[in-house]
Amino acid sequence: MAASTTDMAASASAPVVHTDTSAKCFIVGAICYMVVAGMFALVIASKFVWPEFLGSVQYFTYGRMRPVHVNGVLFGWLLAADMGLAFFLVPRLCGVKLWSEKLGVATWFLWNVIILSAVVTLLGGYQKGLEYADLPTWVSVLVVIAWVMFGINIFGTIATRKYQQMYVSTWYIMGTILWTAFVYLTGNFATLLPGVTGVNQANLTWMYTHNAVGLIFTPIGLAIAYYFIPRSSNSPLYSHKLSMIGFWSLAFVYVWTGAHHMIHGPISQWLQTISIVFSVMLLIPVWAVVYNFIATMKGEWHQLSDNVSLKFLMSGTIFYLLTCFQGPMQSLRSVNAITSKTDWIPGHAHMAVLGAFSFFAMAGVYHVIPRVFKTSLHSDAVANWSFWLFLIGGLSMFTALWLGGFWQGLLWNNPSIPFIDTVVWLRPVWIVRLLSGVLVFSGMVLFLYNILATVVGAKRHAAAQA
Amino acid sequence: MLGKTDSNATWFIVAALGLFFIGGLLTTVAPPLLDKSWNTAFVNHDPSKGMTGELKPYTEQENRGYAIYIREGCKYCHTQQVRTLEADTVRSGWKGVKAPVSTPDEFVNDWRQTFGTKRTGPDLARVGGKYNKQWHKAHFNNPRDLVPGSIMPPFPWIANNPQELDDLVAYLQTRGRAKDWRPDGDYEK
Structure with a gap:
């Protein structure tokens, strides 16, 4: 009698066995695309130094390769990696298996079709012509279908959850799925409605482009950080209340700021002012989140030295703070008059997407891959090398572009200097950017090698045991 | 009210989309209606x-x-x-x-x-x-x-x-x- 009760208790509380097929596919695939997008980055950075490089082949001109780099990084690497990590952490936060691994794998197949179509169509000159929404409309339709499949799977998992209380990472992922749906439809489809032209179209594009970062990559990146910072450091989250303040202020504030991309431009002054006011208010969610992360690490900082995931997470947090401090400052009319349209802008954008959100995603990957393949990481030393290459390469790229861009802005504001002189003088900045890119790319290659070696090692290990 | 969203997904969805749509609609649909110069040729x-x-x-x-x-x-x-x-x-x-x-x-x-x-x-x-x-x-x-x-x-x-x-x-x-x-x-x- 006693024995059978114990058995029943054991089976009731038996840990759920996760198969994680969808998570594995998305994460490993995303890292491969990261390296491909990195190659495109090196080519286009080279073109700033040697404008003739691959210059006379129409498929490889700057105007066609840049969208491949941007979309490759955003959708091929970052969003795919984030989706893979969501497939890992949502079932664990809910205490159940993923709603459907089959649907997850099907989503992954569709995702590959999207990425490959994107490369071919963008190089072929079939770009839609709207930033971040460059993909031809039929590819955008596939993205919507894939997103709905992803959403059904995640919400299906949440609906069947065993733990009633939802952790902050779950909110952020649900928020991402809901907001992305409308943000993506606005940028890719509302912009094409009949009668939507000129400034109206630009305003809708900016609602999308800005919120692609603010309401897609920010919330899913924070979901990852909120999960892995306490997990990797084995310390409880500092404050639940602070995480609520951060989440709900983000939900309200972010969407108002799109027009700050056209400060001083041909768009209504009152709309510019609204976007500036809300841009400054962004400091609230950012500060709430960053304070929570830093306070969680209190007394645990020594763990940084031998935990590569934590290294990525905490430097990502610092980059997140910096990038979100820059954002409101750049929206102020006086600062914007200097920084807008200069090389400062790619410096800022790279710190957000590479420095903050890719660092969070890589931290998650380093944590998840050994666990889902039930093995240990191939090499901690290589992981450390990849971290330092990303950090040093990233920092020198951001710094070169900020300083160079600010200087460029000051030069532009002195109209007695011919424009072409400002191009010629920026060359050293672009050389540093290219060299930094080589460092970052080396980090990517080591990252890919380490993960693939871990996966292959796990397979060999399993085969040897069988 | 937001306290409920912790454990109730429906409440969560309503609140997350509600807050988003206030700014979303006021900054995308409203401006071209308010500023005619966006749609009137010079x-x-x-x-x-x-x-x-x-x-x-x-x-x-x-x-x-x-x-x-x-x-x-x-x-x-x-x-x-x-x-x-x-x-x-x-x-x-x-x-x-x-x-x-x-x-x-x-x-x-x-x-x-x-x-x-x-x-x-x-x-x-x-x-x-x-x-x-x-x-x-x-x-x-x-x-x-x-x-x-x-x-x-x-x-x-x-x-x-x-x-x-x-x-x-x-x-x-x-x-x-x-x-x-x-x-x-x-x-x-």
Whole structure:
């Protein structure tokens, strides 16, 4: 009698066995695309130094390769990696298996079709012509279908959850799925409605482009950080209340700021002012989140030295703070008059997407891959090398572009200097950017090698045991 | 109220979308309804009311050129907006005359907005009429022949394709022409 009760208790509380097929596919695939997008980055950075490089082949001109780099990084690497990590952490936060691994794998197949179509169509000159929404409309339709499949799977998992209380990472992922749906439809489809032209179209594009970062990559990146910072450091989250303040202020504030991309431009002054006011208010969610992360690490900082995931997470947090401090400052009319349209802008954008959100995603990957393949990481030393290459390469790229861009802005504001002189003088900045890119790319290659070696090692290990 | 969203997914969805839609609708749907200049083409024939001129619809040829501009991703290096900055009006000016600031009513025929985010090459908002076709042909063939130090890629497949060259130049010549800003109609063709 006693024995059978114990058995029943054991089976009731038996840990759920996760198969994680969808998570594995998305994460490993995303890292491969990261390296491909990195190659495109090196080519286009080279073109700033040697404008003739691959210059006379129409498929490889700057105007066609840049969208491949941007979309490759955003959708091929970052969003795919984030989706893979969501497939890992949502079932664990809910205490159940993923709603459907089959649907997850099907989503992954569709995702590959999207990425490959994107490369071919963008190089072929079939770009839609709207930033971040460059993909031809039929590819955008596939993205919507894939997103709905992803959403059904995640919400299906949440609906069947065993733990009633939802952790902050779950909110952020649900928020991402809901907001992305409308943000993506606005940028890719509302912009094409009949009668939507000129400034109206630009305003809708900016609602999308800005919120692609603010309401897609920010919330899913924070979901990852909120999960892995306490997990990797084995310390409880500092404050639940602070995480609520951060989440709900983000939900309200972010969407108002799109027009700050056209400060001083041909768009209504009152709309510019609204976007500036809300841009400054962004400091609230950012500060709430960053304070929570830093306070969680209190007394645990020594763990940084031998935990590569934590290294990525905490430097990502610092980059997140910096990038979100820059954002409101750049929206102020006086600062914007200097920084807008200069090389400062790619410096800022790279710190957000590479420095903050890719660092969070890589931290998650380093944590998840050994666990889902039930093995240990191939090499901690290589992981450390990849971290330092990303950090040093990233920092020198951001710094070169900020300083160079600010200087460029000051030069532009002195109209007695011919424009072409400002191009010629920026060359050293672009050389540093290219060299930094080589460092970052080396980090990517080591990252890919380490993960693939871990996966292959796990397979060999399993085969040897069988 | 937000406390409930912790454990109730339906409450969560309502709150997350509700907060999002307030700003979402007020910043996307409302502005073109409030500011008519977003959808009304510029026209003024009375010099006492400021700059004269008229925004004309694109011809078929100009539209083909417009499509080439989009296809080649020109907007990734060239912005098209004279901002409310003194330096912008001087830089986009020509032969000592400052260019007028860009206004929304000049863009209502643009089926793909080309305002741009990054200015690697000069702004093209007022490039229409500054250079003739011969200049553009030589420049597309090799920008460095005409502008030493330029980092613009060569576009020989456009320069050596008479149809595409004509179309693209026709489009470029429309840029900034809604406003008659140059003295004595001094525009190249």
